[in-house]
Amino acid sequence: MTEAAILDDLDEKTTAIVNAARTTFLARGFDAASMDQIALTAGVSKRTVYNRFRSKEELFGAAITETCKHLLPVNVSDIEDTLPADELIRALSRLFVQGILEPEALSLRRIAAFEAERTPAIGQAYLEHGPASLVAECAPILARLAARGCYSIEDPEAAIWQLGALITEPLHTRILMGDMPNDLDAAIDHQVEKGVAAFVKIYRV
Known part of the structure; x- marks a missing residue:
């Protein structure tokens, strides 16, 4: 061979x-x-x-990484130069929120939260391979937008964490707790629009 x-x-x-x-x-x-x-x-x-x-914890991290690959199913470089900054943020935000509300992503989040107290390595694996990995991947996008003068952002990673909270909460927590809206697409649109508007208000030049 x-x-x-x-x-x-x-x-x-x-x-x-x-x-x-x-x-x-x-x-x-x-x-x-x-x-x-x-x-x-x-x-x-x-x-x-x-x-x-080497361990089941490491394998759990790999499963999280694989799931996160589908949260932004686009090549950002293909659309970054074709959309105004606010529209780019809005489009990526909606894809992200749709992704984290998929049943598999919700289930893995619940598993990690349940296991994290007695097995901290599980919580760390989820954090490292999930949210922290996505922040590291997306922060350069905000850095480039700031360099173009679209936003005033000193700490792109902190800004990504803030954007994530604005576009997901309270919808994400409500659904995690079993409170599914009657019209999920409309709820996502509403959450993303409010979140992006707040983000732009904070960081607009």
Whole structure:
């Protein structure tokens, strides 16, 4: 087998393991999910799982990372120069809010919150691979907009955290607690519009 074929095989197995982990965590929760079950679902040996992930916590982090890849399903560079700053923020915000309100994202958030007190590593894995990773990815967008003179932002990472709160709350918490609005799309539109308006008011030059 060539080196390229070996790498392809490794990638396929890793992808299968992460997908199996997501399925198992969502079905059983973190505590009840076993590495044996994840290996069985992925169609690989338990040794293969441990060769790629040192612990169940690390595998949970990988599952979070995979889920977060779908929160902004666009290439930002393709639209950044074609939209006015406020419209860009609004478009990305709506995609993000839609993503975090998907059933899988909500379930993983609930699992992390439930497990974090007794297993801090789970909370840290969620924070590192979820919110903190997204902040690090999105802060440069605000930095570029500020450099163009669209906003007055000294700390892009802090501004992203603020934007996240403005465009998600209280809708996110209400849905996490089981209070689903009758018209989710309308509720998202309302939350995003109010959140982006508040953000622009804070940071407008």
